[in-house]
Amino acid sequence: MHNICFHFHISQPFRLRTYRFFDINQHHQYFDDYQNSYLANRLAERCYLPANAMLKELIAKYGDKVKVSFSIAGSSIHLFQQYCPEVIESFKELIATKKVEITGNTYTHSLASLHNKTCFMEQVKLQEKLLKEVFKVRPTSFCNTEIIYSDEIGEWLHEAGYDVVLTEGARHILGWKSPCYLYCNPFQTDLKLMLRSYRLCDDITLRFEEKDWDGMGLTAEKYINNLNKIPDDAPFINLYFDYETIGEYHTADTGIFDFFKALFSQLAENDKYKFITPKEITSMKVPCSTMHAPWPISYSGDEKDTAEWLGNDLQQEAFNQLFKLENLYKKSKNKVAKENWLQLQAADHFNFMSTKWFAHDSVRRNFDVYPSPYQAFINFMNVLNDVKLQLETNPEKKA
Amino acid sequence: MKVLMFGWEFPPHIAGGLGTACYGLTRGLAVNGVDVAFVMPKASGDEDQSLIKIINASDVEVDPRFSPFFQQGGETTYIQVNSQMIPYVGLDDYYNVINQIDSGVFISGNKRRYEFSGRYGNNLMQEVDRYAEVAAEIAKHEQFDVIHAHDWLTYKAGIAAKKVSGKPLVVHIHATEYDRSGEHNINDIVYGLERYGMSEADMVCAVSDLTRRIVIEKYHIPAEKVVTLHNAVVPNDKTVEREKNVKEKIVTFLGRVTFQKGPEYFVETAKKVLDKDPNVRFVLAGDGDMMPRIIERVAELGISDRFHFTGFLRGTDIDKMFGMSDVYVMPSISEPFGISPLEAMRANVPVVISKQSGVAEVLQYAIKVDFWDIDATADAIYGLLHYPALSKLFISKGKEEVDNLKWENVARKLKDIYTKVVNRS
Numbered sequence: 167m168h169n170i171c172f173h174f175h176i177s178q179p180f181r182l183r184t185y186r187f188f189d190i191n192q193h194h195q196y197f198d199d200y201q202n203s204y205l206a207n208r209l210a211e212r213c214y215l216p217a218n219a220m221l222k223e224l225i226a227k228y229g230d231k232v233k234v235s236f237s238i239a240g241s242s243i244h245l246f247q248q249y250c251p252e253v254i255e256s257f258k259e260l261i262a263t264k265k266v267e268i269t270g271n272t273y274t275h276s277l278a279s280l281h282n283k284t285c286f287m288e289q290v291k292l293q294e295k296l297l298k299e300v301f302k303v304r305p306t307s308f309c310n311t312e313i314i315y316s317d318e319i320g321e322w323l324h325e326a327g328y329d330v331v332l333t334e335g336a337r338h339i340l341g342w343k344s345p346c347y348l349y350c351n352p353f354q355t356d357l358k359l360m361l362r363s364y365r366l367c368d369d370i371t372l373r374f375e376e377k378d379w380d381g382m383g384l385t386a387e388k389y390i391n392n393l394n395k396i397p398d399d400a401p402f403i404n405l406y407f408d409y410e411t412i413g414e415y416h417t418a419d420t421g422i423f424d425f426f427k428a429l430f431s432q433l434a435e436n437d438k439y440k441f442i443t444p445k446e447i448t449s450m451k452v453p454c455s456t457m458h459a460p461w462p463i464s465y466s467g468d469e470k471d472t473a474e475w476l477g478n479d480l481q482q483e484a485f486n487q488l489f490k491l492e493n494l495y496k497k498s499k500n501k502v503a504k505e506n507w508l509q510l511q512a513a514d515h516f517n518f519m520s521t522k523w524f525a526h527d528s529v530r531r532n533f534d535v536y537p538s539p540y541q542a543f544i545n546f547m548n549v550l551n552d553v554k555l556q557l558e559t560n561p562e563k564k565a
Numbered sequence: 566m567k568v569l570m571f572g573w574e575f576p577p578h579i580a581g582g583l584g585t586a587c588y589g590l591t592r593g594l595a596v597n598g599v600d601v602a603f604v605m606p607k608a609s610g611d612e613d614q615s616l617i618k619i620i621n622a623s624d625v626e627v628d629p630r631f632s633p634f635f636q637q638g639g640e641t642t643y644i645q646v647n648s649q650m651i652p653y654v655g656l657d658d659y660y661n662v663i664n665q666i667d668s669g670v671f672i673s674g675n676k677r678r679y680e681f682s683g684r685y686g687n688n689l690m691q692e693v694d695r696y697a698e699v700a701a702e703i704a705k706h707e708q709f710d711v712i713h714a715h716d717w718l719t720y721k722a723g724i725a726a727k728k729v730s731g732k733p734l735v736v737h738i739h740a741t742e743y744d745r746s747g748e749h750n751i752n753d754i755v756y757g758l759e760r761y762g763m764s765e766a767d768m769v770c771a772v773s774d775l776t777r778r779i780v781i782e783k784y785h786i787p788a789e790k791v792v793t794l795h796n797a798v799v800p801n802d803k804t805v806e807r808e809k810n811v812k813e814k815i816v817t818f819l820g821r822v823t824f825q826k827g828p829e830y831f832v833e834t835a836k837k838v839l840d841k842d843p844n845v846r847f848v849l850a851g852d853g854d855m856m857p858r859i860i861e862r863v864a865e866l867g868i869s870d871r872f873h874f875t876g877f878l879r880g881t882d883i884d885k886m887f888g889m890s891d892v893y894v895m896p897s898i899s900e901p902f903g904i905s906p907l908e909a910m911r912a913n914v915p916v917v918i919s920k921q922s923g924v925a926e927v928l929q930y931a932i933k934v935d936f937w938d939i940d941a942t943a944d945a946i947y948g949l950l951h952y953p954a955l956s957k958l959f960i961s962k963g964k965e966e967v968d969n970l971k972w973e974n975v976a977r978k979l980k981d982i983y984t985k986v987v988n989r990s
Contacts, residue, residue, distance in 0.1 A: 186940055187947040188841050483954030521929075540932045541941075543955055544948030 168346075168393070169402050169442045169450075170433060171360060173309065173332060174409040176214070177239040177275040178206065179512035181535060185545055190552045196506060201535065206249040213413035218256040220412075220423055224430050225265045231434040233265045233441040236409070237309035237332075240273035240296045241509060247300075254300065261301055267443035268297060270305035270328060276511035277475055279310055279319045280462060281489045286319070289508070290326055307332065307444035311513050313362065313406065314472065316462040320351035320359070328357070330444045332406060335361035336463040336470035346400035348447065349457035358447055359457055362406045364465065366392065371407060374416050374425070383421065386428035390436070401451065403439075406465075467522075475516040480543040484519065488550060494557045503556035510550060518542035566983060567600040569709040569726060571700060571719035574683060575605050575612050575619065577880070581821065582796075582904045583739050586772075587715055589799045591617045593976030599983070602707055604722070606696055607683030620707075622699040626676040689718070690754070697721035704729040711983045715739060717755055720762025727765065733986040736766040737794075741779050744899040745825055760784050767986040770794040770979070772902040773923020794978060795927050797970040798907040805888045805912035813846045813871075814950045817890040817914075819878065819905055820897075822853030827896035827919065827936045832859060834894070836866045837943035843871065845950065850875040850886055887912035891956070892949045896936045897922050906931065910967045915959035917945045927970060930963040 183198035224232045238257070246253040260266045272278065273292035278285035290308075297303050307330035308323050315333035323331055335345025345361035369392070374384050393403060408415070416422040433439045442450075466474040476482055488510055495507050519539045536542040570591065574584035591601045595616035608621035679695045682688075700722030704712075712734045714723030720736060727734040742755045763769050763784055769791045771777035777793045780786050809815065816838070818831045828849060835847040849859065849872070856874075863872045878886055887893070893909035893916045900922035907924065909916050910931070918925055919936035932945040949956050 186944045187951070188837060188943070190841075479954045479958045483952070538933060540948070540955060541945070544944055544952065547948065547952045548944070 167398075167437070168396065168400065168439050170393075170439050171402065171404045171442050171444065172234045172430075173269070173404070173406040173444070174234065174236050175238075175309065175406065176236065176242045176409045177311070177513075178209065178242045178245055179239075179275055179514045180241055180245065180509050181205070182515070182545055182549055185548045185552070187544075187548050190548060191555055194502070194506075194552060194556060196549045196552070197509075198535070202245060203249045206245045206253075209410060209414055210246070210250040210253045212417065213410050214253045215256055216418070216423065217409065217412045217426075218253075218260055220427055221266070222260060222263070224427065224434070225260075225263050228431070228434040230265070231441060232430055233267070233443050235267040235269055235307075235443040237269045237271040239271055239275040239311070240293050241275055241512060243296060243300055258301065261303065267307070267445055268301055268303045268305060269332065269444060270294065270297075270308040270323075272311045272511075274508045274512050275311050275514065276508065277311060277314075277485065277513050277516060278489075278511055279314055279316075279322075280472060280476065281485070282492075283322050285489060285492055285511075286322060287326060289511070290323075292508070306330070306448070309406070309444075312464045312466065312475075314462050314464045315359075316459045317351060317353060319462070320357050320459075321354055324351065324354040324357040329448045330358045330360060332360050332404070332444060333362070333459075334463050334465045334470050335363055335404075336459075338470065339457060339459050339463060343455065343457075344400055345404065346396055346402050347454045348402060348451050349455055350453035352456040352458045355453070355456065358453055360402065360404045360444060360447060361457070362404050362465065364470075366403070367405050367407060370425075371411050371415065374422060375420055384425065386425055386432050389425075389429060390432055393439075473522055474520055475513050478519070478521050478539075480519045480521075480539065481516050484543060484546055484550070485516065487547070491550075491554055491557060494554065498557040499560045500556055502561075503553055503559075506549075506553050507557060510546070510553060515542070515546050519546070566598070566711070566980065566987075567602070567709045568594065568983065569704065569707055569712050569732075570601055570603045571696075571712070571714040571722045571726070572603060572605050573716065573718045575603065575608070577611060578609055578683075579879075580685065582902070583716060585799075585904055586739060586796050586902075588613070589797055589972040590976060590979070592799070593797070593972030593974075594979065596973045597976045597980050599976070599980055602709065604700065604703060605683065606681030606692060620703060622696060622703075623679065623681050625699045625702055626678050627698050627702045693718055693721055693758070697725040701725040701729045704732075710987050711735060713737060713983075714762065714766075717742075717759045717762060720758055720765075723762065724765045731990075733767040733990045734765060735768045735770060735982060735986060736762045737770045737772075738763075738776055738780055738901065739772055740901045741776065741783070743779050743783055744776075744901050747824060747898070760786075766790075767990065768792065768982055770982065772796050773926050775921070775923045775926070776901040792982060794975060794982075795923065795970075796902045796904055796907075797972040797975045798904060798911060798967055799972065800968060801908075801911050805884050807888055807913075808885070809889050811846060813844045814891040815846050815848060815889050816892045816894060816946055816950075817848045817850060817886060817909075818894050818896070819850045819883065819886065819909075820895065822849065822851050822855045822859060824855060825898055825900070826851075826853075827898045828853075828855055828859050829862065830896040830936055830939055830942065831894055832862050832866065832872070833939045834896070834942045834946065835872055836868055837939060838946055839868050839871055842947065842950070845871065845946075847872045848875060848886070848890070849873070850878045850883075852877040883908070884912065887914050890914045892917060892946050894942065894946065895919060895922065895924075896942060898936050900924065907967050907970065910959075910963040913960045913964060915949050915956045915963065917942060917949070928966065930959050930966050 180197045181201050271293050272289040276289045278289045308328040309332040313333045345363050349359040351357040462472050463470050518536050519542045521539050572587045576584050576588045594601050601617040603617050604620040606622045608619050612619050704726035712723050712726045715737045716739050723734050742751050763786045771780050774793050777791050780791050781788050820826045822828045893914045895906050895918045897919050902923035906916040906918050917932045920933045925933045934941040
C-alpha cells in the first residue's frame with residue numbers, strides 16, 4: 167500500500183509597480199494595486215474558488231479517504247484579505263472539515279532561508295502568527311519557499327519545533343535512492359523529510375496538455391497506471407503542486423478539474439492507496455535513511471538548485487543589498503517600511519531578474535510584468551533604496 | 566562565386582552606417598570564398614582592398630550613345646552607326662552638355678567620364694542616373710554571377726547591370742524612406758526608386774525583421790522574396806582605453822542629429838536624470854538638421870552646464886568618446902538596424918536602445934525601451950549608473966555577445982541566398 171500525499175502551494179506575492187528613480191524619497195507606493203487586485207481575483211475565479219469547491223465536494227463524498235495539505239504564503243493571505251476575502255472564507259471551510267492541513271511556510275514567500283537563520287526565523291514566526299490569527303492553526307510540518315531545503319535549514323526548522331519538512335526529491339542528492347521513502351535530516355534525525363516525486367508532478371504541471379499520452383491527453387487512469395508502476399514496498403508518493411496548476415496553468419477547458427476529480431475519486435476508491443497529510447507522518451514510520459543536502463535544493467529546473475533566484479550577478483547584488491538592511495529592520499520603528507522590506511524578499515522579484523533562460527517561456531514566468539530582467543532589477547533596486555530611506559526614518563517622531 | 570556589388574560609400578570616408586556594413590559584409594564574403602568587385606561612385610584610393618576589388622565609377626568611361634534609358638516596360642538602346650553625327654540632342658542631353666563644366670563630366674571623343682561626388686548632395690538624383698550608366702558599362706566587361714545593390718541610390722545601377730548581363734539581382738535594404746522621413750514626409754521619388762529596385766530584384770535582403778515588415782507592408786513585396794539578414798560588427802583588435810578627464814559619469818548619444826535618431830528624447834531624458842543626480846554629464850556627438858532645435862531646448866531646460874556637443878566624430882575620436890562613456894543611448898524613432906550600439910558594447914559601454922530598432926532583435930545584454938518613454942529611458946540610465954552590478958554584467962557579457970555577431974556568419978547566409986538565385990535563373 168502507498169501513502170499518497172497531495173500538497174498545494176499558494177505563493178502569490180505583492181507585485182511591484184513601475185517605480186522610477188525620481189520617485190525615490192518622493193512617495194512610497196511600491197505596489198501595483200490594479201495588477202494585484204486583477205491577478206488575485208482572476209486566480210480566485212479560475213482556480214482557488216472552484217478548486218476549493220471541488221475538494222470540498224470530494225471530502226464530503228469520501229470522508230476520511232481524501233486529504234490534502236496546503237502552504238499559503240502570508241503575502242497571499244494578505245492579498246486575499248485585501249482583494250478577495252471570499253477565498254479566505256473558502257479555505258476556512260475546508261480547514262473545518264479537518265481533512266485539510268495547513269503547513270508552515272514563509273511569511274512573504276521569502277528567500278530568507280538562503281541568507282541566514284535570524285531572517286528566516288523572523289519569516290517563520292510571522293507566518294505562524296498569521297496562520298493562528300486567520301485560520302487558528304499551529305503548523306507542525308513545514309514547506310519552505312519553492313521547497314528550498316538544506317541540512318542547515320532543516321536544523322533551524324527542527325529547533326523551531328517542526329517535525330516534518332517537505333522538499334524536492336532531487337536526483338543529484340538522492341542518487342540511486344527513491345523519493346518514495348521517508349528520510350531524515352542527518353544531524354537532527356527527528357526531523358523527517360518527505361520528498362517530492364517530481365517526474366510524476368511534472369506529468370501534470372508541464373505535460374498535462376501534451377497529446378502523446380498514447381495519442382490522447384492525460385487521464386486519471388493513465389496517471390494511476392503510472393503510479394502503479396512504483397514498487398509495492400515503497401511506502402510514500404509525495405506530489406506537490408502550485409495550486410494554480412488547477413485552472414490557471416491549465417485552464418478549466420483543458421479538463422484539469424475533471425482530471426483531478428477523477429484522480430482523487432479513483433485513488434480514494436482504490437485500497438492500494440491511502441491519502442495522508444504531512445503531520446500524520448510523525449506517528450507513522452521510522453525513516454529509512456538520512457538525506458544529506460549540504461547545499462540548498464529547490465524544485466527549480468533540472469538542476470534543482472537556487473540558480474533561478476540567485477543565478478546571476480544582478481540577483482546576487484539585489485539579494486545582498488536587501489539583506490544588508492537586516493540590522494536596520496531590527497532597529498527601525500517604521501512599521502510600514504518593515505513590512506515592505508519583508509515583501510521585497512519574495513522569490514518572485516528575483517525570478518523576474520533571471521537570465522537563465524533568455525528565450526524560455528517557463529510556467530514560472532507566467533506573471534512576469536517586466537520587459538526584461540534588467541528593468542526588473544532596476545525597479546527592484548529603486549524600491550529597495552526608498553525602503554532603506556524609510557527604515558531610517560521614524561514616522562511617529564516626525565509627527 | 567563572384568559578385569558585382571554596388572554601394573555608395575566605403576570606409577574610411579563614410580557618412581553613416583551603410584559604408585561600415587558594406588565593409589564588414591564584403592570582408593565576410595571574402596572569408597567565405599566569394600569574390601567581390603565593389604563599385605562605388607567615388608573611391609579615394611585609401612580604401613582597404615586587401616580582400617576585395619574596388620571599382621571607382623568616376624574612372625569608368627561610358628559612351629552616352631550606348632546608355633540604356635529606363636522606361637516603363639523595358640529599355641531602349643541607341644545603336645551606334647558608324648557616323649560622327651548625332652541626330653538629336655534631347656533636352657536632358659542638352660542640359661548635360663551645358664552642365665558638364667560645373668558637374669565634372671569629362672568627354673574625350675565619344676566617351677565620357679563622370680566625376681561623382683559620392684555624397685548626398687543636391688545633384689543626388691543626377692548622380693544616381695549616371696551611376697546607372699556607369700554600371701551598365703561595368704557589367705559589360707566584368708565577369709560575375711550575381712549582382713548586389715545596397716540601398717536605393719544604387720538600385721538603378723543594379724537594375725542596369727541586370728539588364729545588360731541577365732544575371733540575378735539581390736537588393737539590400739539598410740534603410741527605407743519610412744525610416745528616414747517618417748510616415749508623413751515620404752519622398753515619392755525615393756519611394757518609387759526603392760519599390761522599383763525591390764520589384765526588379767530576385768531577392769530582397771532586409772537588415773532586420775522590423776525592416777522586413779516595412780518592405781512587405783509598405784512596399785508590397787511578396788513575403789517569400791524578402792529575407793532578414795541582420796548586420797554584424799567587425800571585431801576590434803585594439804582595446805578602447807578607459808580614459809576620463811571628469812569625475813562625473815558620462816552618458817553619450819552618437820549619431821546624426823536628425824528626426825530619425827530621436828535626439829530630442831535624449832535631451833528630455835537628460836533633464837529627468839539631472840534633476841535627481843547632477844553628477845552626470847550628457848554628450849551629444851553628431852551633427853544634423855535638428856541641431857539648432859536641440860541647442861535651444863538644452864538652453865531652455867537650463868542644463869547647458871551638464872550637456873555637451875562635440876559635432877561630428879569619426880575614427881579614433883569615436884573610440885575616445887566610447888572610452889569616456891559610462892552609458893550609451895540610442896533613442897532612435899525608427900532604426901532599420903543601428904550598428905553603433907554594437908560598437909559601444911565592443912568598447913565595454915553598456916547600452917540603452919530603443920525597441921524601434923533592428924539591433925534590439927539580436928541583443929540580449931541591452932536595455933530596450935520605447936523611444937518615446939523618457940521615464941523608462943531615464944530610469945534605465947540611472948540604474949546603469951547607480952547599480953554597479955548591472956553595468957558590470959553588461960560589460961562582461963555584452964562584449965562576448967557582440968563578438969559572436971560575426972560578418973562571416975552573415976556572409977555565409979548571404980552566400981546561400983546568392984546560390985539560390987543563381988541556380989534559379
